[in-house]
Amino acid sequence: MAEVDEKYQWLIEQFDQMMIPVVRSSGFAVEKLKEREITVSMPMGPNTNHVGIMYAGSLFTLIEVAGGVLFSATYPAGVYTLITKGISIRYVKPSMTKTYCHLTISKEEAEAKIKPVDERGRGNWIIDVTAVDENEVEVCRANCNYYALTNKELGKMSL
Numbered sequence: 001m002a003e004v005d006e007k008y009q010w011l012i013e014q015f016d017q018m019m020i021p022v023v024r025s026s027g028f029a030v031e032k033l034k035e036r037e038i039t040v041s042m043p044m045g046p047n048t049n050h051v052g053i054m055y056a057g058s059l060f061t062l063i064e065v066a067g068g069v070l071f072s073a074t075y076p077a078g079v080y081t082l083i084t085k086g087i088s089i090r091y092v093k094p095s096m097t098k099t100y101c102h103l104t105i106s107k108e109e110a111e112a113k114i115k116p117v118d119e120r121g122r123g124n125w126i127i128d129v130t131a132v133d134e135n136e137v138e139v140c141r142a143n144c145n146y147y148a149l150t151n152k153e154l155g156k157m158s159l
Contacts, residue, residue: 002029002030002031002032002033003031003032003033003034004030004032004033004034005033005034005035007035008033008034008035008073010077011033011072011073011077012030012033015030015069022061023061023065025046026042026046026047026058026061027042027043027045027046027047028040028041028042028061028062028065029041029042029043030069031100032102033069033073034073035073035074036070036073036074036104036105036106036107036110037073037102037103037104037105038066038069038070038073038101038102038103038104039100039101039102039103040062040065040066040069040100040101041062041098041099041100041101042054042058042059042061042062042098042099043098044095044096044097044098052096053094053095053096054094054095054096054099054139056091059089059091059095059099059131059139059140060087060089060142062099062101062131063087063089063101063129063131063140063142063144064084064087064144066101066103066129066131067084067103067127067129067144067146068082068084068146069103070103070105070127071125071146071148074105074110075110075114078151079150079151080114080117080148080149080150080151081148081149081151082125082146082147082148082149083146083147083148083149084144084145084146084147085124085145085146085147086145087142087143087144087145088142088143089140089141089142090140090141090142091139091140092138092139092140092141093133093137093138093139094139095131095133095139095140096133097133097134097135098133098134099131099132099133099134099139100131100132100133100134101129101130101131101132102132103127103129105127113125113126113127114148117148117149117150118150121149121150121152122147122148122149122150123147123148124145124146124147124148125145125146125147125148126143126144126145126146127143127144127146128141128142128143128144129141129142129143129144130142
């Protein structure tokens, strides 16, 4: 059972309804969701590749979606839209178990990261994400660059 702060239950429901089919079929799950703190997971089952380890694309998906979930658990709903701009990922060790991303961001860091977006209506939101297996062994790490837009700017610019 997921550990979800009551004020974010709506986010879990929305996430379940809007989840991209390939993410849904991967078994991606939110394990923990609190203000500025998330843990997400991906099981081996449908994500096992031809040599018995977790598929690189599944790890990429885990990391990319984890950043989006953290963003949603950090900033007010409906104020921003987040788009993946670029991700640099390094695969460190093969994962042969359920794999996790645990992310937190301090209130001060969150405010500093969103300030340029609030000032310009858009801007980069960059975080580092690590995924670990069930034994807490690091399996991959990534630098994730998302592009955040204030919703008042959405539609006013060409991407």
